[in-house]
Structure formats: structure tokens, C-alpha cells
Amino acid sequence: xxxxxPARSSRPVFVVGCHRSGTNLLYDTLLSxxxxxxxxxxxxxxxxxxxxxxxxxxxxxxxxxxxxxxxSKGYRRSGLDAASLAVKLLADAKTGGAFMRIVMEQxxxxxxxxxxxxxxxxxxxxxxxxxxxxxxxxxxHIIRDGRDIANSLRKMGEFTPxxxxxxxxxxxxxxxxxxWIVRKGREQGxxxxxxxxxxxxxELVTEPQNTLRHLGEFIDHDLDFDRIQSNAxxxxxxxxxxxxxxxxxxxxxxxxxxxxxxxxxxxxERLIGLLLDELGYQLTAPSAKSKAPGRTLNQRLYTRFxxxxxxxxxxxxxxxxxxxxxxxxxxxxxxxxxxxxA
Numbered sequence: 145x146x147x148x149x150p151a152r153s154s155r156p157v158f159v160v161g162c163h164r165s166g167t168n169l170l171y172d173t174l175l176s177x178x179x180x181x182x183x184x185x186x187x188x189x190x191x192x193x194x195x196x197x198x199x200x201x202x203x204x205x206x207x208x209x210x211x212x213x214x215x216s217k218g219y220r221r222s223g224l225d226a227a228s229l230a231v232k233l234l235a236d237a238k239t240g241g242a243f244m245r246i247v248m249e250q251x252x253x254x255x256x257x258x259x260x261x262x263x264x265x266x267x268x269x270x271x272x273x274x275x276x277x278x279x280x281x282x283x284x285h286i287i288r289d290g291r292d293i294a295n296s297l298r299k300m301g302e303f304t305p306x307x308x309x310x311x312x313x314x315x316x317x318x319x320x321x322x323x324w325i326v327r328k329g330r331e332q333g334x335x336x337x338x339x340x341x342x343x344x345x346x347e348l349v350t351e352p353q354n355t356l357r358h359l360g361e362f363i364d365h366d367l368d369f370d371r372i373q374s375n376a377x378x379x380x381x382x383x384x385x386x387x388x389x390x391x392x393x394x395x396x397x398x399x400x401x402x403x404x405x406x407x408x409x410x411x412x413e414r415l416i417g418l419l420l421d422e423l424g425y426q427l428t429a430p431s432a433k434s435k436a437p438g439r440t441l442n443q444r445l446y447t448r449f450x451x452x453x454x455x456x457x458x459x460x461x462x463x464x465x466x467x468x469x470x471x472x473x474x475x476x477x478x479x480x481x482x483x484x485x486a
Contacts, residue, residue: 152364155280156248157261160268162325164296165288166345171263172378173348173356177367181252181260184378185218186471189240190270195463201238209243210234214478216471224250226478240270241277259365268329269454275336282363283336285329288345289425290416291400291409294319299403315408316415317446323416324450326423344424346397415439 149155157180159171174180193212198205210233213219214226222229229250237243248260267274274281297318333340341362347355353369360367372380400409406428413420413427420427456462 149280152282154259155282155363156245156259156278157282157284157363157365158267158271158274159261159263159284159286160271160329161265161286162268162288162293162322162329163265164293164300165265166286166348167263167265169345169379170284170286170343170348171261172380173367173372174261174365176372176375176377176380177365178371178375179257179259179365181248181255181257182377183222183248183251183260183262185221186216186264187213187218187244187247187262188264188266188470189243190273190458191264191266192466192468192471194240195457196466196468197464200240200243203234206234206237210237211477211479212468212471212473215473215476218471219478220474222247222251223254230479239277241274241281245278268325269332271329271332271340272335275339281339283333283340284359284363285333285340285342286345286348287326287342287423289398289400290319290322290326290420291404291412291425292398293322294412295400295403297321315404316411316443319412319416320443320446321450323419324447326419328454349396415443 157174159167159174161167161170175182189209193209194200197208197212200206200209210230214230219226219229224247229247232246232250233243237246244262248262252258252260268285271283274283294315295318298315330342333342341359343355343359356367356369356372400412404412409428413429417427457466
């Protein structure tokens with residue numbers, strides 16, 4: 145593992161945050177600025193591959209992880225040669241961070257750039273582990289109003305917290321999930337104050353120049369707003385997800401005010417008002433934050449369930465039940481199996 149910390153202007157950047165918080169928008173913003181390797185793949189080392197197959201320090205486990213990832217859509221988007229990449233990963237990827245570093249540095253070399261950024265919202269839960277494996281890592285935690293997150297996750301119907309029941313989470317469950325994951329990210333990130341920053345989604349959308357100037361100083365990178373707008377990669381090219389909040393008929397901030405009833409808003413603020421207030425979000429009923437401890441038994445147990453589920457996944461054999469379906473695997477590896485087991 146590398147121990148020398150390189151110049152800040154060349155250090156890797158991890159974009160993290162709760163789902164639907166604007167992580168994709170922020171990542172596309174960085175790529176549109178230039179100077180970063182362009183990669184739109186998926187490297188879920190800590191949340192999927194290590195829990196599924198075990199520690200990378202074991203060579204058999206490492207071979208399984210390499211074989212699986214080489215069959216994934218994430219590999220196919222890398223543009224790298226599978227055979228040479230497999231050799232390097234099998235020899236040197238003995239931690240999750242080493243795996244990510246090898247892949248991303250080879251992508252950088254292929255594209256002729258010296259810096260990389262990686263997007264995976266769920267890495268917000270693994271900041272400490274990433275920092276242990278990649279000491280020079282910088283983290284940008286983007287945070288969005290939990291009332292908008294709760295409504296968005298419920299509306300999408302993709303948040304299914306119970307593995308024995310695939311029904312989408314309710315408004316209350318999605319709000320509690322937002323609170324839990326934001327607190328987990330802040331708890332870990334604030335241990336590394338020089339290398340961790342929080343951005344508000346609302347400020348990124350409505351005050352992009354000032355927000356990007358602040359972020360650019362933190363990561364030591366030129367985030368020129370005009371150049372970003374001109375390049376407009378990925379989600380920036382989609383009207384509803386770019387820096388056009390003032391011009392959209394449907395503004396991307398404070399949608400909860402129109403989408404939720406007064407009763408729903410009051411219930412959300414009773415549950416997550418303390419964190420909303422802590423983050424600087426205005427409550428419709430300022431007294432709501434003082435009522436947060438008055439949760440029902442089921443609501444308290446739900447938060448503990450989220451914590452226990454996450455802990456068990458990364459610390460017990462239950463992690464082997466992790467699904468790799470999101471990787472969109474090919475049936476056949478691009479590298480012969482004997483090359484991975486030799």
C-alpha cells in the first residue's frame with residue numbers, strides 16, 4: 145500500500161451520499177470540468193464483492209472477485225485489456241482500495257490523464273475503510289433535504305429494505321434510511337476533516353458558481369463553470385438534472401412542499417427534524433426538532449435493523465448472500481479460467 149501522500153491536485157476524489165442526493169450530478173460535474181478520467185462503471189468492492197467472496201488477501205477469494213468483475217458491465221465500460229488487468233489485480237489487489245486504484249490508474253494511463261474520481265453513493269458507508277486502504281483519498285459528501293429524499297425514494301419504489309419482503313419502503317422508512325446513512329457518512333467523514341467536505345445539493349443547483357469554487361479549492365482542481373456547462377457530460381445534458389433550477393418548470397429543490405401533505409411533512413419533521421435542523425434546513429414547525437425522540441418502538445427498531453443489516457453484511461457469513469445481479473454479468477469471462485487460478 146502506498147504511504148506517501150501525493151500533491152492534492154492529483155489525489156483521487158470519492159463522490160458519496162444517500163441515493164437521490166445528487167451524487168450522479170456531482171460526479172458528472174467533475175468529469176465535465178476536465179482533468180479526470182472518464183469512467184462510468186461500477187466498482188462495488190466494499191459493499192458487494194468482498195462481502196460476497198471474502199477478503200482480497202486470500203488469493204482464491206481474489207481470483208473469484210477478479211473473475212466476477214471482469215464479467216461485469218463495469219469492466220466492459222473501462223476499455224481495458226482483460227488479460228493484463230487480471231494479472232495486475234491478481235498480483236497486487238490485496239485490499240479493496242488497491243483493486244480500485246489499479247483499475248482507475250490503468251484507465252487514467254489509457255486516457256492520458258493523471259487524476260481519477262469515483263462515484264458510488266453507497267461508499268458513504270465505507271469512508272473509513274477506503275481511507276485506510278487509500279490514505280490520500282478525498283471525499284465529497286453531497287447532502288440533500290431528507291424530505292425530498294424520502295419522497296423521491298418512495299416514488300421510485302426501488303428502495304426495498306427487507307430482503308424477505310420486496311415491497312418498496314414507505315415514506316417513513318425512506319426518511320429514517322436517509323437519516324441513518326447521512327449520520328453514518330458524517331460520523332466517518334468528520335474523522336478526516338482535512339480530506340472530507342460536505343456540499344448541499346440545493347446550493348449546487350441554485351448557486352453552482354460559488355459552490356464549485358468552494359469545492360475546487362478543497363480538491364485543488366479547476367472547476368470552471370462555463371467549461372462544465374459547455375462539456376455537459378452525462379446528467380448535465382438532461383434539463384431536469386442540470387444547473388437550470390431557475391428555468392425549470394419543475395424545480396429540483398423543495399419538491400416536498402408540493403408533493404407531501406401537511407400531515408406527512410409534520411410526521412417527517414418529527415422523525416428527522418433534529419438532523420434537518422443540524423444541517424441547516426428550515427423546518428415548517430421549528431418545534432418539531434424537539435419531538436424527534438418520541439418515536440414509536442417500530443421506528444426505533446427500524447433504525448437498529450438498518451445498522452444490524454449493514455454490520456452483518458460486512459462482518460458475518462451473511463455477506464455471502466449478497467446479490468451480484470446489479471453487476472450485469474456476462475456468462476463467460478474475457479480471461480480463461482486457468483489464467484485466474486494459475
